[in-house]
Amino acid sequence: MGKLTPQGYVADQMDDIFDEFVKGLKGIYGDDILVDADDPDGEFAGILAQMRADVEGVILAIYQANDPDNATGVWLEQKVAYAGVERRDASYSYLRDAQIDGDAGKIIKAGFIVKDPTGIQWITETDATIGSDNTVLHDFRSQDPGQFVVAAGVSLDIVTITSGVDSAKTTEQSELGYEEETDPQLLSRFYKSRSKPSQNAVDGTVGDIFAIMGVIDVVALENYSDSVDENDVAPHTVNYVVDGGDQNAIAQAIYNNWPGTGLQGAVSVQVVRPRSGRTVNILFDRPMAIDMAAQITVGRRKNFTSIDTAGIQSNVTSMVFGIGESVYQDDIVDEIKKTPGCYVKSILYGRKGSTLTDTPVVQMGAVEKPRFLSGDVAVTVTDE
Known part of the structure; x- marks a missing residue:
């Protein structure tokens, strides 16, 4: 069998395994047996050697799968879970404030389905009531998770035929969801999250944010100077730019590592100070698509x-x-x-x-x- 060495698991090779079986057969039947590939004893030794080599291959694959760099699929998910990191599932796309026209007072039940010109179906998650102006604005969610693009002003085909509902159309471009996180993306986020035991607050903050479920990418723009820099970051300020993730969890991660320096961003979340009970505004940005x-x-x-x-x-x-x-x-x-x-x-x-x-x-x-x-x-x- 293969051996564990300081360099890792070393699997036996097919030629060495075959020679080992041939040596064993000769020890039983004598040195004059024929073990060429077209001889019965040779074929028998070859079959045994291949079975053993397959087992060696499985052992090596299991050993390598314990290294995040080599792990894939569920194996990778198990390894990154030790760091509190989970694979980001695919998320739904949304049609915000789609316009539905019909009879005033008509109640449109949750589960009402429309279809865009590409055939993607969209569904309402809550009830809606058509107003006195014979229209209502309501959100639709894609039936399947993924990234689905629909422009503003696009007519939607009604799939759930409902008396009193005449038409539907978008009023703004769809809000895109995300595809399921790939193995390389998950591995990258795992390593970035391991910057927690860092030597400065910014690296630790980035590591904590990366560990938040749903976070795809994080950039920290720091300005140590006394004037606004080329990235429009104010003096002695950090601008965290975060793609994905819950904004409250992001703000808490920033607060937990925050040394009190300036923060910058269009997103403002109030975090409660644990000792005084007072709130502080934590600022960060979302990336511009x-x-x-x-x-x-x-x-x-x-x-x-x-x-x-x-x-x-x-x-x-x-x-x-x-x-x-x-x-x-x-x-x-x-x-x-x-x-x-x-x-x-x-x-x-x-x-x-x-x-x-x-x-x-x-x-x-x-x-x-x-x-x-x-x-x-x-x-x-x-x-x-």
Whole structure:
């Protein structure tokens, strides 16, 4: 069997295992037995060796899965749980203040379903009553968790046919949910949360915030100077920018490590001081989502081959960016290359609504977080 060494578990290799079985068979039947691959004794030794090698492989996989760097799936979840970190589940998207038209006084029960033009269904979670002006504004939640984009002013098809309800439409762009946290994202958040035993309050605060359920990313913008810095952070102030997570838990984490220096942010949460019972306002920011757009042109490597343009779109929209992280054209190229049979001819990209250009990088501000949504990535295949 393999051995535990100071360097870790060392599994026996297939050739060594086979030789060991051959030696055992010769000890029983004599040295003159034939153990070539096409001889019965050789085949028998090979079968036993393969079974043993499979067991060695399982033992090695279990050993490696105890290291967070090698663990995946449930194994990784078990390891990060020791640090109080849990995988972030997918969350729902919402249509806020969607307009429903119909008969005045009509009560629309919870569970009323509409469908957007892409076929995604949305459901009400509470009752709503149509007002005297024959309309009511009400929230819808996506039936399935995930990131679903619906623009403002889009007509919605009524799935739950209800007497007295005529039509429905959005009044603002959908509030996007999140996809389930991937293994690399979970591992990254786990390591960042381990900065708790740090040597300064800011690192400890960032570590505590990362450990909060639902937090995706955290950036601490510090300004030690006597004047406003390039990130618009006030003198001797920290601006925590947090994506995801409950705002009360975030504020408490900041307060627990707060040395009393300046805080900055658009989100203000009152935290009760444990001794005096008085409240203090804890400030932090949420990142500003920056919608990106791309026009991608690819060519076929071979004539008459099908190119999975939907796969290219999916790969690009699945790109995950951090707060303040710029968008590099090379990273988009890497995502396109995951689709077989094509090569990149051109990429025009930039902030949605601006002129798209062929540029190596699109810079982001310190509190900006870029994203590609499915409707903003166009892929064209040419044979020229």
